[in-house]
Amino acid sequence: MTNSIQDIAEDSRCIFVIGSNTTEQHPVIGIKIRRAQRHRGAPLIVADPRRIDLAEHADLFLRHRPGTDTALLNGLMNVIIREGWADQDFIDSRTEGFADLQEVVDRYPPEVASDITGVSAADIEAAARLLAENRPGALIYAMGITQHTSGVSNVMSCANLQMLLGNMGVPGGGVNPLRGQNNVQGACDMGGLPDVYSGYQKVADAAVREKFTAAWGAPMPDRAGLTVTEMLSAAEAGRVRCLYVIGENPMVSDPDLNHVRRSLEETEFLVVQDLFFTETCRFADVVFPAAAAAEKDGTFTNTERRIQRVRRAVEPPGEARSDAWIVTQLAERMIAMGAAAPDADAPYSSWDHASAAEVMGEVNALTPSYAGVTYPRLEAGAELQWPVPDAEHPGTPILHVGRFSRGLGRFAAADHMPPDELPDDEYPLMLTTGRVIYHWHGGGATRRARGLKAVYPEALVEIHPKDAAAAAIAADGLMRVTSRRGEIVAKALVTDRVVPGLVFATFHFPESAANFLTNPALDPQAKIPEFKVCAVRVEPVPEGESA
Amino acid sequence: MTTNSGVETMNVTLTVNGRRVVAPEGSTILEAARSAGIRIPTLCHHPDLSNVGSCRICVVSVDGTSGLQTACTAPVQAGMQIDTESEAARATRRFVLEMLLTDHPNECMICEVNGDCELQELVYEYEVPWPEPGGARHAFAVDPDPNPFIVIDRNKCILCTRCVRACAEIQNRDVWGIAHRGFESRLVAGADEFLLDARCESCGQCVAYCPVGALYDKMSLGRARVNKVTRVPTTCSYCGVGCSLDLNVRDGEVVRVTGIPEAPVNGMALCVKGRYGYDYVHHPDRLTAPLVRAALLSAEHLDARLANGEWQVTAVPDDRSPDEEITPDTFIATDWATALDVVAGRFADEKEAHGADAFAVFASAKCTNEENFLFGKFARQILGTNSIDHCARL
Numbered sequence: 020m021t022n023s024i025q026d027i028a029e030d031s032r033c034i035f036v037i038g039s040n041t042t043e044q045h046p047v048i049g050i051k052i053r054r055a056q057r058h059r060g061a062p063l064i065v066a067d068p069r070r071i072d073l074a075e076h077a078d079l080f081l082r083h084r085p086g087t088d089t090a091l092l093n094g095l096m097n098v099i100i101r102e103g104w105a106d107q108d109f110i111d112s113r114t115e116g117f118a119d120l121q122e123v124v125d126r127y128p129p130e131v132a133s134d135i136t137g138v139s140a141a142d143i144e145a146a147a148r149l150l151a152e153n154r155p156g157a158l159i160y161a162m163g164i165t166q167h168t169s170g171v172s173n174v175m176s177c178a179n180l181q182m183l184l185g186n187m188g189v190p191g192g193g194v195n196p197l198r199g200q201n202n203v204q205g206a207c208d209m210g211g212l213p214d215v216y217s218g219y220q221k222v223a224d225a226a227v228r229e230k231f232t233a234a235w236g237a238p239m240p241d242r243a244g245l246t247v248t249e250m251l252s253a254a255e256a257g258r259v260r261c262l263y264v265i266g267e268n269p270m271v272s273d274p275d276l277n278h279v280r281r282s283l284e285e286t287e288f289l290v291v292q293d294l295f296f297t298e299t300c301r302f303a304d305v306v307f308p309a310a311a312a313a314e315k316d317g318t319f320t321n322t323e324r325r326i327q328r329v330r331r332a333v334e335p336p337g338e339a340r341s342d343a344w345i346v347t348q349l350a351e352r353m354i355a356m357g358a359a360a361p362d363a364d365a366p367y368s369s370w371d372h373a374s375a376a377e378v379m380g381e382v383n384a385l386t387p388s389y390a391g392v393t394y395p396r397l398e399a400g401a402e403l404q405w406p407v408p409d410a411e412h413p414g415t416p417i418l419h420v421g422r423f424s425r426g427l428g429r430f431a432a433a434d435h436m437p438p439d440e441l442p443d444d445e446y447p448l449m450l451t452t453g454r455v456i457y458h459w460h461g462g463g464a465t466r467r468a469r470g471l472k473a474v475y476p477e478a479l480v481e482i483h484p485k486d487a488a489a490a491a492i493a494a495d496g497l498m499r500v501t502s503r504r505g506e507i508v509a510k511a512l513v514t515d516r517v518v519p520g521l522v523f524a525t526f527h528f529p530e531s532a533a534n535f536l537t538n539p540a541l542d543p544q545a546k547i548p549e550f551k552v553c554a555v556r557v558e559p560v561p562e563g564e565s566a
Numbered sequence: 567m568t569t570n571s572g573v574e575t576m577n578v579t580l581t582v583n584g585r586r587v588v589a590p591e592g593s594t595i596l597e598a599a600r601s602a603g604i605r606i607p608t609l610c611h612h613p614d615l616s617n618v619g620s621c622r623i624c625v626v627s628v629d630g631t632s633g634l635q636t637a638c639t640a641p642v643q644a645g646m647q648i649d650t651e652s653e654a655a656r657a658t659r660r661f662v663l664e665m666l667l668t669d670h671p672n673e674c675m676i677c678e679v680n681g682d683c684e685l686q687e688l689v690y691e692y693e694v695p696w697p698e699p700g701g702a703r704h705a706f707a708v709d710p711d712p713n714p715f716i717v718i719d720r721n722k723c724i725l726c727t728r729c730v731r732a733c734a735e736i737q738n739r740d741v742w743g744i745a746h747r748g749f750e751s752r753l754v755a756g757a758d759e760f761l762l763d764a765r766c767e768s769c770g771q772c773v774a775y776c777p778v779g780a781l782y783d784k785m786s787l788g789r790a791r792v793n794k795v796t797r798v799p800t801t802c803s804y805c806g807v808g809c810s811l812d813l814n815v816r817d818g819e820v821v822r823v824t825g826i827p828e829a830p831v832n833g834m835a836l837c838v839k840g841r842y843g844y845d846y847v848h849h850p851d852r853l854t855a856p857l858v859r860a861a862l863l864s865a866e867h868l869d870a871r872l873a874n875g876e877w878q879v880t881a882v883p884d885d886r887s888p889d890e891e892i893t894p895d896t897f898i899a900t901d902w903a904t905a906l907d908v909v910a911g912r913f914a915d916e917k918e919a920h921g922a923d924a925f926a927v928f929a930s931a932k933c934t935n936e937e938n939f940l941f942g943k944f945a946r947q948i949l950g951t952n953s954i955d956h957c958a959r960l
Contacts, residue, residue: 199931211941244951301883330798343937
């Protein structure tokens with residue numbers, strides 16, 4: 020997020036939520052959005068293919084077709100420019116590339132955008148007016164924007180809209196992606212990515228590599244590594260022989276699970292580290308029992324870049340150990356075996372950290388944006404949002420104030436690009452995927468939380484009454500959903516939350532995970548799979564026949 | 567004084583219990599007194615919620631006005647002379663408490679919120695004797711709602727409407743309301759339905775704001791009285807919002823989750839997963855020993871250590887019976903040294919034979935910053951690869 024939860028909740032004059040089922044996936048931000056709309060009168064615009072809960076609270080609900088986000092955003096920008104509502108001062112002083120944007124956006128007058136998105140031209144006009152008349156406004160998105168083969172274009176278009184409106188670098192504005200998992204922000208910040216070290220220091224930068232070579236006392240690899248999806252394909256092809264999977268369950272959370280299964284079967288040596296014996300563990304050679312968050316010390320970084328303490332409250336069961344302990348043991352053993360030989364004189368070559376606070380000391384030394392994030396400050400109650408470049412710096416609640424990180428904000432105009440796989444005669448319906456409020460990601464934790472399981476015990480697939488009737492699928496009856504890659508059987512939830520032609524499924528329940536169906540086609544730049552659109556067909560499952 | 571929105575507000579000066587107090591115009595007597603460190607007792611008031619002035623516990627005497635004023639709703643005026651502890655105010659509070667007790671079960675000894683109850687505290691402070699029996703009393707069914715999270719005991723409800731306001735103003739869901747009038751007044755969900763049918767999101771905000779034991783966390787019944795738990799402040803392990811919460815620990819077990827009023831992101835608010843999704847931590851499915859395929863262990867060690875009980879045949883996957891024959895694929899629960907040696911040794915062999923490109927690491931968005939930093943260091947310094955990624959895109 021460029022901005023903070025609090026300034027969006029309290030200072031935005033308008034909130035535009037696109038591709039985020041906020042009240043179910045980020046509930047406490049969701050309630051703040053509802054509150055801003057209701058008690059502060061900030062108009063709420065919701066754009067989503069499904070009539071999500073937040074749509075009920077919206078002043079304007081734009082129900083666009085899955086995979087048409089860029090076209091919708093371009094349509095809004097077309098109206099804003101046409102009507103002279105663009106913030107010309109901001110464009111002149113803070114941005115570059117406006118002419119390119121204008122050229123692309125010119126191709127999306129409301130009627131054209133309406134044909135692509137299914138949103139009426141009048142609603143596109145009305146939304147543009149609400150955005151223009153209520154500034155600053157905050158744009159909030161989540162994986163409904165990113166999980167497309169056009170994910171990068173979608174994100175760029177969100178940024179374009181906010182720059183066009185001059186909504187950047189001010190309280191109540193910003194481009195605000197809501198990060199999914201508790202510490203997905205932190206895992207990225209700490210360099211759990213194939214092309215960057217901690218703090219997004221690039222692997223491709225020779226000076227950065229030299230810095231880490233000197234700090235860790237070992238030569239640093241100079242090629243960017245593989246992404247998750249590429250790792251699995253490389254494992255299937257035998258190029259990657261050893262997979263070390265920590266706290267992840269690709270057999271539920273990755274696209275095209277039948278392909279994931281083949282990849283894991285082909286993996287020469289698979290080590291999995293988790294709380295439970297997950298679906299991925301079935302393919303493992305060794306499984307390490309890990310500690311839960313309640314059983315260890317450390318920090319998480321939330322979606323607004325805020326670093327907060329995690330504290331050990333209980334002991335791990337049996338021989339379960341923290342992930343830090345396990346990886347340290349492996350590192351020390353490999354050094355002892357001579358399989359790695361870091362220069363002992365390098366300042367951070369060793370693995371002898373006595374606590375999470377000591378690891379953070381190493382992070383501080385090697386990561387400019389976390390340099391001032393120290394345990395003493397956190398314990399003293401400091402509220403720190405990175406970048407925190409030194410121990411006196413108060414943190415950065417809002418990014419890009421007065422100046423973008425790169426200098427001028429660049430309008431990166433993008434055209435609409437249809438999803439990789441669209442319905443056809445054989446697979447006539449579109450599937451989109453997501454989550455429900457009572458479950459979490461692969462469901463490993465929430466299916467083992469008795470209250471959550473009691474309220475939402477099994478997978479449900481949303482289907483419109485017309486499609487259900489056409490396929491003779493009964494409400495609460497079992498249905499089979501089939502794509503080119505696999506099939507699942509689940510109970511039908513017949514509802515007009517989805518439009519005719521669209522079905523919705525989750526991946527919380529391994530046996531009926533939507534990811535048996537999803538398309539692994541990737542955005543070419545971000546390498547994110549197109550979870551949000553693929554083509555399927557549905558049929559009833561006769562009573563008595565099981566999956 | 568300048569507010570966030572840049573609007574100038576004027577201050578007014580008043581006197582509270584003989585002390586000079588300066589407060590912004592438009593603030594309430596209660597806010598002015600509290601900012602000066604002067605306590606006025608309350609029940610239906612909560613600083614996060616709108617004021618209704620219905621319980622009349624916060625009444626104070628104001629010179630020059632007849633009758634008492636409710637401090638939570640009355641705005642300050644310049645020159646006001648306020649006595650928060652006047653005999654009239656104290657007598658009124660005592661009367662209100664006595665009235666509440668006439669229709670309140672006398673069961674603090676077995677109440678979940680004993681020691682953590684605002685009514686109990688005030689009754690104790692004002693030394694209100696238990697009223698003589700007589701008059702009508704309610705006899706509502708306890709825990710009439712089948713939802714798995716929230717216990718309702720309307721017998722203990724004091725109709726303060728904090729739950730109603732928390733649901734309407736914090737959660738913005740409007741599940742709770744008060745039905746009927748007078749003695750028949752009672753708390754109802756929706757159109758007098760079960761909570762989940764009334765579109766309750768099970769966030770538990772109503773429980774968090776209940777000053778008494780009328781609403782309580784069902785999973786914590788009989789286990790989490792305030793004097794029996796240690797509260798450990800931490801950050802929620804579900805989504806990326808980063809809510810602060812207290813894990814309430816008793817005998818090494820998390821028995822309840824409660825909010826932290828000063829939490830920077832969420833205040834008292836939590837969602838259903840954050841408040842009620844904690845028990846996976848103690849689920850019997852938890853892995854409690856390293857598991858290694860039998861083929862990776864020396865046959866000699868395997869037989870000996872299975873025989874002496876140091877290692878065990880596991881029940882995973884698929885509830886495997888320990889009596890089944892051991893195959894090379896059977897998972898054996900071993901000690902740490904053995905399992906770590908197997909993995910480190912194999913990694914060393916593979917690195918030597920196939921180079922660093924043979925490795926790939928899935929880091930974890932569930933793990934801490936410090937752990938993810940170490941995973942990156944392990945991949946780059948020890949294995950020699952940049953092939954480390956996690957589910958950021960999934």
